[in-house]
Amino acid sequence: MTLVVALVLLVGLGVGSLFLPVPYLVAAPGLTVDTLGEVKEEPVIKIEDARSYEHDGSLSMVTVQYAGGPQHRLDFLTVVTAWLSPTQAVLPEKLLFPSGRTPEEVTERQTVQMNDSQTDATAAALNELGMAYEAVPLVSGTVEGMPAHGVVEEGDLILAVDGEPVPTEGGGDQGSPVGSSAVVEMVGDREPGDPVELTLDRDGETVDVEITTEEGDSGGAAVGVLITDRMDFPVDVEITVGDIGGPSAGMMFALGIMDRLSEEGLTGGADVAGTGTITADGRVGGVSGVQQKMVSAQRDGAEYFLVAAESCSQVSQSAAYGELEVARVETLADAVDALQTIRTGEGELPRCE
Known part of the structure; x- marks a missing residue:
């Protein structure tokens, strides 16, 4: 009887532990937003004080969807299931919610980063176009x-x-x-x-x-x-993407602005996605979540994926590896060169080694 009771208690504790909240996040493929398209019937990139153009193809920013957090912790079973999934990743909660910082402060910081990335993207695009x-x-x-x-x-x-x-x-x-x-x-x-x-x-x-x-x-x-x-700036650039934060769309914003201001489209009609931060002088920085972002891009029809050189180590870990043509870029000029290769079919795309 003692063994039976102990076994029942052990099984009960084991099952119950599966539903205990744990301090982890689950990262999953998120939204893609075409910077040449619209969000809620509004252009993602609207330019005033200069002639703008519309071209075929797409230049999509990609996102990661996070579940969990200090106020909505996931249970152990959900985390284990995500850990076994080829398209999801499990991360320590503190990576997104550092100790001593409230969820509201994290959201505010991501909003500031998004706004700053849009300003830097405009400067980088104008630099590349030679506009003072x-x-x-x-x-x-x-x-x-x-x-x-x-x-x-x-x-x-x-x-x-x-x-x-x-x-x-x-x-x-x-x-x-x-x-x-x-x-x-x-x-x-x-x-x-x-x-x-x-x-x-x-x-x-x-x-x-x-x-x-x-x-x-x-x-x-x-x-x-x-x-x-x-x-x-000599032109007024307005970028609208809804409730998305962080700096990782900077490169794609810059390319989208350039496409709007260029008489000839950058993609030649190809569907291109990518991720990477941008500085005003055009340097492209690494980001996290590339594995999930590649899945998002492939799911929504992208043929090519531009990735910051600093993030190359994440490419082969994605479930979409081999499904997309991936180009490695270090600067906005590199990204423009890669798009020229895609558009003309001439030359080779720089690969992640």
Whole structure:
């Protein structure tokens, strides 16, 4: 009788444990959004103050759908089932919801990242097209404990570094940084511990401040200023994608903007999807969830997939591996070259090794 009771209790505990909440997330293939198409009868990319064009083909951003989280934890059985699925992945909850950050803060941060990626995508697209714009470095904050804290103020515009004006005109020489990128390079062009003089516009008044640099996270000289760019574009670009956050669609936004502004389409009628962040100077960065995004792209009819070189290691792990032609890109120019190869059929696509 003791053995029977113990066995019943053991089985009961085993079955019950399958429904215990666990701190894991399940990542699954999500939505695809054609940047050349519409969302809720509104163009994803709308351009004013310049002639825009419509072309055949598609340039789709792809997403990952996450289930779980601190407020809606999944049970153990659901997590195990997802772990066995070839199209899903199981991730520690803290990767998306770091300790000490509320779900609302995570959502707000993803919204900010999405907005910033759209601005950077516009700048990168205009750079690639050779269309001039202005990017004035704007202080968004300072790092507590670093030399600039209490000296440089939020809202300051950085006009010069050591008396040398900060270049602000983008869209010309694509190899030269402008705005915030230029400031980082100009300040970092010295040894940690060396002084640097910043000329600031503070509420219309010119202010000079001298700051002693320290070693930053990357090992170079830094002062602890957080900088964004106040952009002045010659065209008005409005991007609408609904309730989607994060920076990983930046590359596809940039390509979509270029396609809208180009008389000749970029894809030649092909259906292309992709993922990767973008910087204003056109560098494409790696993202997570490529395995699920490739499944989303293949499911919704994409023939080709553009992936950031930094994310190449994820490609072969996807259930859609072998179903898509995958091209590796490091810059927006690389992506444009890949699309030219797709459009003309000439040359070879750069592959993930």
